[in-house]
Amino acid sequence: MKRRPPKPSNAKPARSALVEIEKPIYGGAFLARMEGKATFVPLTMPGEEARVRIVEEKRSFATAEPEEIVRVAPERVVPHCRHFGACGGCHYQHANYEAQLKFKQAILRETLERGGVRAPETIEVLAGNPWQYRNRIRLAMDAAGRVGYRARRSHDLVPIAECPIAAPLLVKAALHAEEILKVAKPGFRAREISLFSNADETEMLASMMVPESGTRGFDRVFDEWKKHIPALVGAELIEDAGTDKAPQILAQLGEFSLTYRASGFDFRVDHGAFFQVNRWLIDGLCGQVAADRRGGLAWDLFAGVGLFAKKLAENFERVVAVESAPMASEALKHNLEGGSAHCVIAETAAFLRAQDKMSRPDLVVVDPPRAGLGAETTSLLAEVGAPAIVYVSCDPATLARDLRALLSSGYEISSVTLADLFPQTFHLESVVELRRS
Numbered sequence: 001m002k003r004r005p006p007k008p009s010n011a012k013p014a015r016s017a018l019v020e021i022e023k024p025i026y027g028g029a030f031l032a033r034m035e036g037k038a039t040f041v042p043l044t045m046p047g048e049e050a051r052v053r054i055v056e057e058k059r060s061f062a063t064a065e066p067e068e069i070v071r072v073a074p075e076r077v078v079p080h081c082r083h084f085g086a087c088g089g090c091h092y093q094h095a096n097y098e099a100q101l102k103f104k105q106a107i108l109r110e111t112l113e114r115g116g117v118r119a120p121e122t123i124e125v126l127a128g129n130p131w132q133y134r135n136r137i138r139l140a141m142d143a144a145g146r147v148g149y150r151a152r153r154s155h156d157l158v159p160i161a162e163c164p165i166a167a168p169l170l171v172k173a174a175l176h177a178e179e180i181l182k183v184a185k186p187g188f189r190a191r192e193i194s195l196f197s198n199a200d201e202t203e204m205l206a207s208m209m210v211p212e213s214g215t216r217g218f219d220r221v222f223d224e225w226k227k228h229i230p231a232l233v234g235a236e237l238i239e240d241a242g243t244d245k246a247p248q249i250l251a252q253l254g255e256f257s258l259t260y261r262a263s264g265f266d267f268r269v270d271h272g273a274f275f276q277v278n279r280w281l282i283d284g285l286c287g288q289v290a291a292d293r294r295g296g297l298a299w300d301l302f303a304g305v306g307l308f309a310k311k312l313a314e315n316f317e318r319v320v321a322v323e324s325a326p327m328a329s330e331a332l333k334h335n336l337e338g339g340s341a342h343c344v345i346a347e348t349a350a351f352l353r354a355q356d357k358m359s360r361p362d363l364v365v366v367d368p369p370r371a372g373l374g375a376e377t378t379s380l381l382a383e384v385g386a387p388a389i390v391y392v393s394c395d396p397a398t399l400a401r402d403l404r405a406l407l408s409s410g411y412e413i414s415s416v417t418l419a420d421l422f423p424q425t426f427h428l429e430s431v432v433e434l435r436r437s
Contacts, residue, residue, distance in 0.1 A: 016053040016067060021046055024103040026111060026396065028091030028426035032064070039064050042152070043085060045073040045095055055153075075099035080131065080164045088152040090165065090424040097130045097423065104418055104428045108396050112416075115400025117407065123416050126288055126431075128280040130423030134166040135279045136196040139174055145182040147174050147193065165424050167279065169201040169231055176228040177206075180221055188217035191240060196258070196269070197231065199279040203258035204231045205271055209240040215251040222253045233258055236271050257331060262286070265310045268334045272327040274304045278421040285419055286311045288431050289390050295362030299386075301348045302367045304328050306335040308392075312365065313341040320344055320361075322351045348373075352380035365390045372398025375405065382409030389434040392419075399430060412437045 019032035021044045029040035032052065038061040044050050049071035052064035069076075079085070079093035092100045105123050112119045139147050140157050148159040163171050173195055181190055192209040206225070208218070218237045226232045234254035240247040257270040263286040269275050276282045290311040296318065300309040303321035305328050313319045319341035323329050332343045344351055348368075364386045366373060372395060373381070381389065382405070389411065393399035403413070411434040419429040 016051055018049060018051050018070065019064075021048045021050060024107055024426075026107045026426060029063075034062060034064075037062055041066055042091065043094055044069065045076055045099070047071075047073045048076075073099075081162060083149075083158055083160055083162070086151060087149045087158045087160070089149045089163070091426045093424050097127075100130070100423065101125055101127060101418070101420060104420060104426075107426075108416070108418055108428060108430055111396035112400045112403070115397065115404060117400050117403045117413075120413060120416055123418055126281065126284050126417055126419040127423075128278070128284065128420075130420075131164050132167055133278045133280050133421075133423065134163075134170070135199065135275070136194070136277050137163065137166050137170050137174070138192060138194045140192050141178070141181070141190050143189075145178060145189070147178040167197050167201055169197050169204060169229070170195045173204060173206070173225070173229045173232065177225060180224050180228075184217055184221055188221065191242075196275075198258055198260040198269075199262065199282070202231055203233045204229065205255075205258050205269075206232060206235040207238055207271060208235065209238045209247070210250070211240070211242065213239050213248070213250060218251050219253060226254075234271070262307065263311050265335075267305055267307065267310070268331045269305055270327055270331045273331055274325070274328060276307065276421065281419065281421055282307070285392075285421070285429075285431070288417055288419065289365055289392060290315065291433075293363055293388070293390075297359070297361040298363040298365065299361045300341075300365045300367075301351070302369070303332060303343065304367070305331040306341065306343070308365050308367065309336060309341045309343075310339070312363070313339050316340070316363070318342075322346055322348055324348070349377050349380065352377065352384065355384065360384055361386050363388045363390065365392070367392040368398075370395045370398065373402045378402050378405040378409075382406065382411075385410075385436060387436050391432045391434065393430050393432070394427070396428065396430065399432065403432065403434075406434060410437055411435065 017034050022031045025031050029042045030044045032039045041064045050066045051068040054064050056063040075096050077096050084093045109119045142157045146159040148157045151158050190208045191211050194207040197204040222235050237251040238247050257268045260267045260269050262282045289308050294315040298312045298316040298319045300321040303323045309319050309321035321343045323332050324347045329345045414433040414435050417431040421429040
């Protein structure tokens with residue numbers, strides 16, 4: 001049985017060869033070798049034999065596109081989405097879900113070990129429904145008013161009719177926005193739209209990015225949109241000219257936040273604030289981080305709107321949640337009112353520099369952005385010397401770097417969990433528990 005993966009529209013003729021696919025690589029591609037050179041091939045699977053075409057060649061590696069799958073892996077399946085292959089949003093829809101989890105476990109282990117960190121014999125897995133999980137999507141719009149995602153190998157727009165990994169409400173809202181904007185007042189054109197809904201799809205916030213200032217017509221767009229999407233509780237218009245100038249909020253209509261029920265609590269989440277994207281796994285992730293841990297004092301660093309802090313407050317006498325982002329900090333204050341957790345508005349490193357060693361916490365939870373903690377923060381955490389650290393990471397390379405520093409300061413890894421918050425894509429989340437040795 002032979003399958004021909006879809007070819008990107010911008011493919012260029014180049015030399016081709018028959019290769020054996022060896023293993024998955026972080027970033028969505030798979031490793032093969034041509035004349036001994038590492039060659040990265042998307043849309044394939046380990047154990048497959050594929051005829052590939054080189055599209056880019058460097059001194060130490062090459063990038064190729066599959067032209068034909070000559071020997072098909074048993075884990076290969078028919079993708080759910082008609083846009084898969086052309087769209088750059090998903091990378092693994094051609095593999096069954098069990099295989100996807102194995103890819104990510106192998107990638108996480110190899111990345112840690114390449115970074116000098118020995119992973120435990122067993123990497124635990126936290127997984128759920130791999131479809132309709134996204135509570136937030138961001139789409140581009142072209143000059144014709146079509147809505148879609150960026151192409152896999154370019155910045156071209158791939159207009160969409162479906163998105164099986166997104167909450168259905170978001171897809172419905174995006175397609176209605178397309179229709180509304182096509183007949184909107186002349187001169188009102190959006191460059192991008194961002195949509196965010198709560199878990200049960202009863203409330204949704206929208207942000208519309210336009211290339212120039214001016215709000216004429218936005219109120220009519222909002223009213224018309226809300227007729228079709230009653231869950232739309234608020235929308236903002238943002239000028240984003242695509243230059244060095246910071247985006248500016250031009251108008252806000254309706255509510256500025258929505259209520260998100262997660263892990264047994266109601267959270268206020270404002271426009272643009274970070275919140276975990278997988279609506280099926282948020283409760284499980286909170287449970288993994290809290291895990292019935294108890295004590296007098298816990299710190300939640302990079303706290304966002306307080307997702308982990310609220311859960312930790314159930315079993316700790318006091319919780320300090322530290323956040324610096326303006327889009328999250330006001331909601332954090334609101335969400336922690338009336339409980340044993342309180343917030344500190346500060347950069348994490350500044351907070352750590354200001355701490356007295358006598359106030360050492362029993363537990364530190366860190367959930368940094370993709371850049372990780374960095375040298376200063378890991379050094380400061382080592383000085384604090386909390387008995388336990390739980391590190392939530394969205395990038396295995398920066399995780400490995402930071403873990404290496406923490407391990408050298410006297411910590412040991414108790415457990416590593418792959419939290420698959422992004423099924424069908426190469427992105428992976430991990431939760432690592434460290435104990436002071």
